[in-house]
Amino acid sequence: MKTLLRIVLVGFFLVFFVELSLADDYNFRKTKWGMSIAQVKSSEPLDVAKEDETLLGYKTTVIGKDVFVAYFFINNQLVRARYVLAESHTNKNDFITDYNDFKEILTKKYGEPKQDKSFWKNDLYKDDYSHWGTAISMGHLVYLSSWETQDTEINDMLMGENFDISCIVEYSSKDLKEIEKKAQEKKALDAF
């Protein structure tokens, strides 16, 4: 009886530690860099919203916000992934709150950001906080915070153009950076 109890306990701890180590290995949601499109698809419980040979897109909610999830592939290897905020606000300053909410959860998970900055490209609205959202939408103000793990670079970004604002949390593989760079260079050259 004692032996049986021991086996059950050892089995339980084994399963627990294997689960724990697997959970820590993920780079973004339930995926790891280098996974194939099929592997990423099987990791997501959601229905695919968009798919081609370089992209897999989903719609979901995180921290109570509607977001698009985008996985980017080069040669059928996962190299980059993003959350793109899909909310709209009448008061554009609310996007700053969204950006800060993402920053808060990322800080909770990865610690203080390596970089936490806002850049004013045009000072027109700098002295008027009520117009900072407008400043972002016009490309005058950009927010950026970043983190780094052993395999991944993480950026939380808030930027805009032509009165549209994008709030993006982006994850990219450090090891597969070169592959991505080469593919981008090839694409640029093919355009000529």
Added chain:
Amino acid sequence: MFNYFKILSLTILLLAGCSNVPSTEEIDSDIGLLDKEIKEATATVQDYSGGLLAILANVRLETLQSTKTMLLQKKTGLKRYIPVSYSVDGKKYSAPENKNHLLQELKQDIENLKDDLVKAEKESDQYGGGLLGVLSLTQVATVKNSIAFLEQRRLLLKHDIPYYSILPATSKSNEQSFKPTPGKDIDKF
């Protein structure tokens, strides 16, 4: 009896002829200013065959042209006694209560941007070419675009035309909605 009828008809015609014709003087003057800017923007577009500067110049030109089109529509309506009204999401558009204050704010913002433009153009003149020259030209084009956007907002507000912004299309029944996935939020980051 016939003479009475004649007099009555003439009186009606006379009164109708003396009614107030809505003035298009202000709208004409604004269209005139836009025409000048469109001419300048068209010349800038022709200067570039492609690249970022061409895109920025085209954005400015399209913004100015769409502003002019909206004003022309309003002007034609006024001239032909056709009241042009606008509905946004099924509700009739009416100018905001603080219209004059908003106009003043927009005017001030445009003035500030024009100061920025002078500075940017001065800086750009220092460079004959090269990367710094291109970057300073990009800065000039960006400020010019900002002015065109704000001018569009100001003119539409001034002439009681709603400002339309492009919003994402409403979801269709067959489109997927945003669903949460199981698990803690922190594990999804």
